[in-house]
Amino acid sequence: MTMAAQQSMIGDAIFAALALLIAVEAIVLSLAQHILTPALRLSLRRWQAGTLTLAGACAVCAAVSVLPTPIVAVASSLLVTGGLIEYHRSLRLFRGRLLRRRDFLPLAVATVGVLDFLFVCASPALLTAVTAFVWVWAMSDCLRMIVVDGKGEAGRGRYTMAGIFALAMVLTLVPASRPIFFDTMPGTRGDWRMLAAAIFLGLLPIVGATVFLLMCVDRLKSSLELAALTDHLTDLSNRRLLGTIGKDVFDRTRARGTRFSVAIIDIDHFKSINDSFGHAVGDEVLVHVSQRLKESIRKSDFIARSGGEEFVVILDDPRLEDVQATVERLRVAVECSRFPGRRGISVTISAGVATYHPADTGFDDVLQRADNAMYLAKSRGRNRVELADEPMWEEGEDREAGAASAGRRGSR
Numbered sequence: 001m002t003m004a005a006q007q008s009m010i011g012d013a014i015f016a017a018l019a020l021l022i023a024v025e026a027i028v029l030s031l032a033q034h035i036l037t038p039a040l041r042l043s044l045r046r047w048q049a050g051t052l053t054l055a056g057a058c059a060v061c062a063a064v065s066v067l068p069t070p071i072v073a074v075a076s077s078l079l080v081t082g083g084l085i086e087y088h089r090s091l092r093l094f095r096g097r098l099l100r101r102r103d104f105l106p107l108a109v110a111t112v113g114v115l116d117f118l119f120v121c122a123s124p125a126l127l128t129a130v131t132a133f134v135w136v137w138a139m140s141d142c143l144r145m146i147v148v149d150g151k152g153e154a155g156r157g158r159y160t161m162a163g164i165f166a167l168a169m170v171l172t173l174v175p176a177s178r179p180i181f182f183d184t185m186p187g188t189r190g191d192w193r194m195l196a197a198a199i200f201l202g203l204l205p206i207v208g209a210t211v212f213l214l215m216c217v218d219r220l221k222s223s224l225e226l227a228a229l230t231d232h233l234t235d236l237s238n239r240r241l242l243g244t245i246g247k248d249v250f251d252r253t254r255a256r257g258t259r260f261s262v263a264i265i266d267i268d269h270f271k272s273i274n275d276s277f278g279h280a281v282g283d284e285v286l287v288h289v290s291q292r293l294k295e296s297i298r299k300s301d302f303i304a305r306s307g308g309e310e311f312v313v314i315l316d317d318p319r320l321e322d323v324q325a326t327v328e329r330l331r332v333a334v335e336c337s338r339f340p341g342r343r344g345i346s347v348t349i350s351a352g353v354a355t356y357h358p359a360d361t362g363f364d365d366v367l368q369r370a371d372n373a374m375y376l377a378k379s380r381g382r383n384r385v386e387l388a389d390e391p392m393w394e395e396g397e398d399r400e401a402g403a404a405s406a407g408r409r410g411s412r
Helices: 003-031 038-062 069-094 101-119 124-147 157-177 192-228 239-256 270-277 279-296 320-336 363-379 395-407
Strands: 261-267 302-307 310-315 349-355 385-387
Touching: 003 038, 003 192, 038 069, 038 192, 069 101, 069 124, 069 192, 101 124, 124 157, 157 192, 239 302, 239 310, 239 363, 261 270, 261 279, 261 320, 261 363, 270 279, 279 302, 279 310, 279 320, 310 320, 320 349, 320 385, 349 363, 363 385
Parallel strands: 349 385
Antiparallel strands: 261 310, 261 349, 302 310
């Protein structure tokens, strides 16, 4: 057996093994789908389709000894292009975007290059140039979605996947002086171009599939963590996250010698709304108020639903007058908004505001004073804002707020 024949057999074995490994990786992806959310499952299926398409490309390369070399080059080029498009569509779904018909534009360009090669000029150099352009086009857009659109995401999977696509682009461009898949012909199977083709074909479907699954798991973990810190009805932060943020703000304020304020907001006559119209309408009122509050707060403020009909806003205003004006704006926004779908329901809020004092020992101290001020607003007629800045309080009002806090929670 000649050296060329031995190299050809080795090349066939390499690509056949790659096709088998890639197919197994696609099966592994299908087994992992049940742990993912429906949206991530759709994305993973597209990635699986791309992986199987690249397995087909490897199988075609393994058959170069029995198939005409031009057929191998054409089929491999189109299959790899199709696989990269499926990866691109998978990442679009991963980012929560809709699939588009123009996602298949690279495949259309590759098809034009193939038709030109088969029926016009039969130039391997031109087919190489078109193929390299299309692949880099698809992979660069995948890289953009990973790096740019995924900015701020936690997890190492995103950075690893970005490195894989970058390396695949390099492997596409380096051997572009000759067609990668023309280098699968007998007699050239032993040189570096065959090795580059094998690495390229194995990198995305084998290593990339594992990393993509890791990205899905990272996204699922982040979603679960977010769900644990989010109120399911209003989509606001919940009491758990409020405690964490409040402690961080308190510690930072004490260390820097700055100030912050807390407003506790309570929906007026909420118990009566529930009793008169039912809990479903009560939930609608909660969503309505939360939306008005979210629309009215500033980006620097933090809002959470602390429980029941009560909301907490952390504000970074250093001046008490500014805090009062901010919370008053929230009150007016709720009062002036029309509750949709129900007549005869007037939705208003009462709010109490407290500012950090150096004598406070923790965030709960500020929260308690704001709570007392909120009950003072209730006792003074509701639909108003009261300040808990102690130097401005009369002693009798302080006792009144404390009594209200202890005895009127059932009459909100």
